[in-house]
Amino acid sequence: MPRVRPRRLRATPALRRAVSETRLHPSDLVLPIFVREGVDEPVAISSMPGVVQHTLDSVRGAVNEAAAAGIGGVMLFGVPEVRDAVGSGATDPDGILNLATRVVADEVGDALVVQTDLCLDEFTDHGHCGVLDAIGRVDNDATLERYREMALVQAASGSALLGLSGMMDGQVAAVREALDTSGFIDTAVLAYSAKYASAYYGPFREAVASTLQGDRRSYQLDPGNRREGLREAMIDIEEGADIVMVKPAGSYLDVLSDVAAASDVPVWAYQVSGEYAMIEAAAAxxxxxRQRAVHESVVGIRRAGADTVLTYWATELAGWLNDGVVA
Structure with missing residues (x-):
């Protein structure tokens, strides 16, 4: 007869709750939201069932619902009508992302952390995360100048947390300096530190009507590189990042665990569009x-070390947590 019986602590729901190592709370979740210019009603994203491109009006309802559910924040992405080589719309105070930021900050700025994607890919006609040089390569240092400009406009529009997702070398230091020298010392920086060149971004390309030509492997990380992800996070922390992130989440839990073990700032993870789409497709x-798979997938990301998870299920999952349907 075995003396040690681990099953004792699994015998009842009450016991399982009492010894649970990882718990989810609505405030652990951030909802990514797309806002599209030039539409009169929300536009469904076919590869992401249940997710839409919002109008400036409909986004109000979405963020109020998110606030009522008690999630931690919203990450805003803009989908402009017109794009050009340098992403001019990104630094236009009346561009769609900056307009949406003002709307959302005014609507729920006291209840949610209003966050903005600081990257050029949605605004450039070539779809890359930076400006291109004469032979078509992404020019790192010229892109940093654009990021500085974007940071100031986004901060002035009411963003409390800038999500630096472009993977340019030195982007955290450049943006932090721009913010501090312009008086935005309280605007925080979220560094997408370990952002991999992943196949899981496919549905996101539809969500932002991407015009990408080629790929992003010259600046996003090789999926086979584990140590490099940790190195990037440590560089960003040294440059002044307030939070670092691993993206995607589910296929990079080892990287997430490494970063969480080494970081002295909060560590977030982004459960990306492809991860969402696969579960939705299998459930359909x-x-x-569906409910168990959604919950388990986010618990796994938290268990690996994420303090907060960006997920398209944030509001729905928070509702389940609030209702006690999942724990």
């Missing part, structure tokens, strides 16, 4: 229990 076919 009756192959998995």
């Amino acid at each position: 076919n009756g192959w998995i229990d």
